[in-house]
Amino acid sequence: MKIGFIGLGVMGARMVKRFLEAGHEVFVFNRTPEKAEFLVKLGALRAKDIPSLAEQSDVVCSCLSMPEDSIKVFLDGVIPHAKSGTICLDFSTVGVDTSRIIYQKAREKGIDYLDTPVSGGPEGVENGTLTIMVGGEKEAYERVRSLLNSLGEKIEYLGGTGSGSIAKLINQYLVAVHSIAASEAMVAGAAFGLDSEQLYKLLKLSYGQSRMLERHMEQYVLDRNFEPGGAVKYVHKDVKLANQLFEQAGLTETLGKLAENSFSQAMSIGLSDLDMSAVIKPLEDKSGVVVKK
Structure with a gap:
C-alpha cells in the first residue's frame, strides 16, 4: 500500500x-x-x-x-x-x-x-x-x-463523519480542565507551605489523582522542564473548539470556558510554545510560589 x-x-x-x-x-x-x-x-x-x-x-x-x-x-x-x-x-x-x-x-x-x-x-x-x-x-x-x-x-x-472529531474534542476538554485543576491544586498547596513533591505523591494515591496531574508533575513541573510534548497553543485551540461543541449541546456555563481563559492567559505572556503544563506558571505568579522538587 x-x-x-x-x-x-x-x-x-x-x-x-x-x-x-x-x-x-x-x-x-x-x-x-x-x-x-x-x-x-x-x-x-x-x-x-x-x-x-x-x-x-x-x-x-x-x-x-x-x-x-x-x-x-x-x-x-x-x-x-x-x-x-x-x-x-x-x-x-x-x-x-x-x-x-x-x-x-x-x-x-x-x-x-x-x-x-x-x-x-x-x-x-x-x-x-x-x-x-x-x-x-x-x-x-x-x-x-x-x-x-x-x-x-x-x-x-x-x-x-465528525464522530472521531467529536470524541477527540471531548477528550481535549478533559485534558484542559484537568490541567487547570491540577495546576491550581498544586499551587494552593505550595502557597500554604506544603512540600510539592510530597503533596503530589499523596494526591497520586488518592481520589484526586488524574492522568494530567501525573503527566504534568512527573514529566515537567516538578523538574521545571517545559520543553513541549503538546504545546500550550494547541491545547488552547482544542479547548476552544470543544467549548463551541459543548455550546451546541446546550452547555454554556462550563469549566471549559475557565480553562480556555487560563490557556489564553498563558499564551499572552509568551508561553505558547511551551508544554501545556506551563499553564501553571501564571498561577504560580499570582500566588508568588514555584511548584518544584
Whole structure:
C-alpha cells in the first residue's frame, strides 16, 4: 500500500517511521523540507508537492496543527489530484464542521475521508499504543484498519463523519480542565507551605489523582522542564473548539470556558510554545510560589 503523509511534526514524523517499519512505501511532504531529511534516510520518498504526493498514494494521511491547515491541504492539494478510491486519514484535531466539509468535497470526487484524531502523545506513537477515534464510512475504515493497527492499541470506529472529531474534542476538554485543576491544586498547596513533591505523591494515591496531574508533575513541573510534548497553543485551540461543541449541546456555563481563559492567559505572556503544563506558571505568579522538587 502506497501511503502519502503530510505534516512531519512531533506526531507525524513518528507515524511515518512506524509505517516504514511496517514495510509500507511512504511519500512525505512538509512545508519545512528539513523535517523530512531523517525520514528520507530511513526510506521515505520525498514528494515535491502535495498534488504529486496525492497522485501517487493509495492512502493520504495528514497530521496538522490547525483546522485551516486541514481545509487548505485537502481542498486545494489532495482532493483535486487524488485518484478515485483513495482514502484520506486526518489525524489532526479539528472541529466537526471541518471534518464534514472535507468529507463532502472528497465524496464528490469518489474519495473517502475519515477523521482519525489520536490520543497518547509522542510516546504513544513510538510504542504503537495510540488511541485512534474514527469517524466516516465504515467500509473505508475496514479497508485501512490494519494500517491503523500499526499505530494504535485502541482503534474505535464511532460512526459517521465528525464522530472521531467529536470524541477527540471531548477528550481535549478533559485534558484542559484537568490541567487547570491540577495546576491550581498544586499551587494552593505550595502557597500554604506544603512540600510539592510530597503533596503530589499523596494526591497520586488518592481520589484526586488524574492522568494530567501525573503527566504534568512527573514529566515537567516538578523538574521545571517545559520543553513541549503538546504545546500550550494547541491545547488552547482544542479547548476552544470543544467549548463551541459543548455550546451546541446546550452547555454554556462550563469549566471549559475557565480553562480556555487560563490557556489564553498563558499564551499572552509568551508561553505558547511551551508544554501545556506551563499553564501553571501564571498561577504560580499570582500566588508568588514555584511548584518544584
